[in-house]
Amino acid sequence: MCENNMQILKLLSEEVFDFSRDQMVTDKVKSMKESLNGEFSQIYQLCEFVLEHSQKPSLLRVTLQTLQRFLTWIPLGYIFRTTLIEKLVNKYFPAPIFRNEALECLTEIGCLQDLEPQYDPLFRQLFSTFLTRLADIFSPETDLQPAFENGSEQDRYFIQKLALFLSGFFKAHLKVLEVPESHQALITGMFYMVRVSEVKETEIFRICLEAWHMLAEDLYKSEHGAVNGSGPP
Incomplete structure (x- = not known):
């Protein structure tokens, strides 16, 4: 029932x-x-x-x-003022049978944007804890192509959903992660993004390409602004 x-x-x-x-x-x-x-x-x-x-x-x-x-x-209180995120990251994401469903929930949360700054530390904590749990599944050095080619349908689905989580989180919260305390998490997340980008599948490539384009554009604007700002008045 x-x-x-x-x-x-x-x-x-x-x-x-x-x-x-x-x-x-x-x-x-x-x-x-x-x-x-x-x-x-x-x-x-x-x-x-x-x-x-x-x-x-x-x-x-x-x-x-x-x-x-x-x-x-x-x-938002049901997301950030309850134990929901903790259960998703620490209980259900590590369990293979629930991993994809938990990752889809975390992707929805990670893509929330235009929120008050008070939520920034919670997104940093979410991303850091997620990467810790992800490392228990595979390291940033792992070649994902064999897993995608030889794994189950659920394995392939997981890699695609991981691409959506990482790209969506970076698009929504890149600035939130660009602080000293989240530097290592940001670098590690990008290493994972590189590994996912290496998977030879059209939809995954499209998802990652959009994310890398956004990251490159953000870097260009930051560098261009810094150069302009250092010039003479």
């Missing part, structure tokens, strides 16, 4: 926020979003209870999938 309820919640979110925008006027979408937002405390309590107490893999996976659908619009 609980698993069926999760499926219904997941489908509801998809219907309202993914597939219905062409059929529903903006005011209607906004109204339904606000209605669900008001009820989300109950939805979150259900998800939290399942993630904390359930031992059933299929229920846990659909719960993570349901959370992923809601993460782009729920109140």
Whole structure:
């Protein structure tokens, strides 16, 4: 019964926020979003209870999938003032059976942007802890091409989703990571990005190319601004 309820919640979110925008006027979408937002405390309590107490893999996976659908619009307190991120990074991401679903949730969180500066330290902590857990799976020196060629479909899916996480995080929070305390995490993250970029697959190449273009553009603007700023008035 609980698993069926999760499926219904997941489908509801998809219907309202993914597939219905062409059929529903903006005011209607906004109204339904606000209605669900008001009820989300109950939805979150259900998800939290399942993630904390359930031992059933299929229920846990659909719960993570349901959370992923809601993460782009729920109140930020449910993300940053609860144990959600800690559970995703330290409990579910390290477990192979839940890794891809947890990574999709973390990608949604990592791509959140235009937030108040008070959230910057939380994003730094998220990125650093994620890299620590990722190192338990493979090191920044690992050649991922054999794993992509010879691994399972889930392995290939994981590498593609890792490309989305890294590129999305850099696009949204590069400036947040460009501080002394996050220097090593930033360098390590870029080493992982290099390894993912070496995988010979069209979609992964496109994702990484966009990220490298953004990083190169940011570097050029920084250097160009520094040169202009050092010139005569």
